[in-house]
Amino acid sequence: MDKVYMTPQGFKALEDELKNLKLVERPAVVNAIAEARALGDLSENAEYHYAKDKQGFIEGRIRELESKLSRAEVIDVTKLEGTCVKFGSTVTVYDVATEQETTYKIVGVDEADIKKKLLSVEAPLARALIGKNVGDEFALNTPSGKKEYEVIEIQYI
Numbered sequence: 781m782d783k784v785y786m787t788p789q790g791f792k793a794l795e796d797e798l799k800n801l802k803l804v805e806r807p808a809v810v811n812a813i814a815e816a817r818a819l820g821d822l823s824e825n826a827e828y829h830y831a832k833d834k835q836g837f838i839e840g841r842i843r844e845l846e847s848k849l850s851r852a853e854v855i856d857v858t859k860l861e862g863t864c865v866k867f868g869s870t871v872t873v874y875d876v877a878t879e880q881e882t883t884y885k886i887v888g889v890d891e892a893d894i895k896k897k898l899l900s901v902e903a904p905l906a907r908a909l910i911g912k913n914v915g916d917e918f919a920l921n922t923p924s925g926k927k928e929y930e931v932i933e934i935q936y937i
Contacts, residue, residue, distance in 0.1 A: 783853040785867050786888035791854045798845040809835045860936040865909045867901050870935040876928040
């Protein structure tokens, strides 16, 4: 199976979610199912069907999280060395067309949040950045056309 790359913060967030699902959400939905059963006829019992659907979602998410955590490759960014962009790097890029600088941190898929400038390692921009050095220029085909960038700064923080 493929490794799932993540930062220590991303690993902890998934662990916390798994713990919440197992210790809080799962017992709550089991109680909701029991209460709905007590109401009688299950064929027209909306509460029962809702609780069963929620239970299915919770169990699926638990399996997904357990799988990801078991395949996790946790990368401590502070221990990285070198001069090129890699997973965990914080990269400042210059958009040639807009003349704006933007700083992104390249993180695991589950950690990505573009509003917080956390860029998924599988995003096209992140894939284009991997292996680049300060001063490197590159082009990226986007739905709105070709965009040109320059790497301004790389940090491992």
